[in-house]
Amino acid sequence: MSTRSGFYWDERCFWHAGGNYALTLPIGGYVQPLAAGGLPESPETKRRLKNLMDVSGIMADLHATSAAPAGRDDLLRIHPASYLDAFKAKSDSGGGELGLRTPFAQGGYEIAALSAGLAMQALSDVLEGTVANAYALSRPPGHHCLPDWPNGFCLMANIAIAIQAARTRGQAQRFVVLDWDVHHGNGTEAIFYEDPDVLTISIHQERNYPLDTGDIADRGRGAGLGANMNIPLPPGAGHTAYLDVMDRIVLPAIERFAPEVILVACGFDAGIFDPIARMLCTVxxxxxxxxxxxSAAERLCDGRLVMVHEGGYSEAYVPFCGHRVIEVLSGSARTVADPMAVTVAARQPNARMDAFLHDLVTEMASEFA
Incomplete structure (x- = not known):
């Protein structure tokens, strides 16, 4: 088995765009979209992370590769043919929007399939032992996407597609999906809501997005009852609260579940400088x-851990958060310090707020005990 971490990325994922509203260009082929192209989910957070990795030298410590796009059979395990056909037709005819906050340009279907393919290959390689663990720099993201309705910048359910592909290949059957994106992972939740062999855990800012999902009482249905956990936190939760949640709720739940592999929906929009959330997490x-x-993966499932990139909208701060994750994941000595460390330390919750959050976590922990 390999001891190197895998890093899965593709320049074409940075070319996903929502249409060029400032300047009309014939997007597609060799015409790269403008930086954001009218899409709030800008490629620059991901591109700047990859650039930082190149400059720091950490790329030399990783098994870095692209992947084949998810094929139609892979996609059909999650998304109905009617949705895929409508998406492909609109993509071929110049782009548009099929759901809520999901604009895409010409070629958007192929880029979304590639994004899912990166997650698929990362999971497959970890389960086969080709890499020790993995990070997939997927874009567009996936955790909000329902089988037949995209939303929240998510066009295909990347992690769910990867899980069902691994199941079909007989690589694993029991999975944990830990989602620490600041927004509720409603798509992943919905797909596995009745599945007892996929434990979905979402830590999110309460009522940020979507407004009507993510309640602590939503625990799964039927055979999947108890295999879904929501941990909604109030605005202003920071470093101490998130680690408290991990230690007292998330890690015990993962231990009890005993997965064959752990996947993380790795969003960075709980970061202190994110423009569309109000959390205070740091590098x-x-x-x-x-x-x-x-550490949990090493104890429970031979270190099998896959991180799949989700949201995060601070172009300045996301690269440093992502680099730290990859430092820890790979064990690399090529570290990059948080350039805003002094500022973020000064903006963390005070003792009174930390005490309130600790009591809140205590109350939530009792719900899951």
Whole structure:
């Protein structure tokens, strides 16, 4: 088995766009979209992470590769043919929008399939022992996407597609999906809501997005009852609260479930500088959470851990959060310090707020005990 971490990325994923509203260009082929192209989910957070990795030298420590796009059979395990056909037709005819906050340009279907393919290959390689663990820099993201209705910048359910592909190949049957994106992972939840062999855990800012999902009382249905956990936190939760949640709720739940592999929906929009959320996580928060889940994977499932990139909208801060995750994941000595460390330390919750959050976590922990 390999001791190197895998890193799965493709420049074409950075070319996903929502249409060029500032300047009309014939998007497709060799015409790269403008940086954001009218899409709030900008490629620059991901591109700047990859650039930082190149400059720091950490890429030399990783098994870095692209992957084949998810094929139609792979996609059909999650998405109905009617949805895929409508998406492909609109993509071929210049792009548009099929759901809520999911614009895409010409070729968007192929890029979304590639994004899912990166997650698929990362999971497959970890389960086969080709790499020790993996990070998939998938874009567009996937955790909000329902089988037949995309939303929240998500066009295909990347992690769910990867899980069902691994099941079909007989590589594993029992999975944990830990989602620490600041928004509720409603798509992943819905897909596996009645599945007892996929434990879905979402830590999110309460009522941020979507507004009507993510309640702590939503625990699964039928055979899947108890295999879904929502941990909604109030705005202003930071480093201490997130680690408290990990130690007292998330890690015990993963231990009880005993998965064959752990996947993390790795969003960075709980970061302190994110423009569309109000959480106070730091570079150190993401590093500590990664260390904890990596240790759990080593104890429970031979280190099998796959991180799949989701949201995060601060072009300045996301690269440093992502780099720290990959440092910890790979064990690399090529570290990059948080350039905003002094500022973020000064903006963490005060003792009174931390005490309130600790009591809240205590109350939630009792719900899951």
């Amino acid at each position: 150190d928060t993401y590093g500590e959470m990664t260390a904890r889940v990596k």
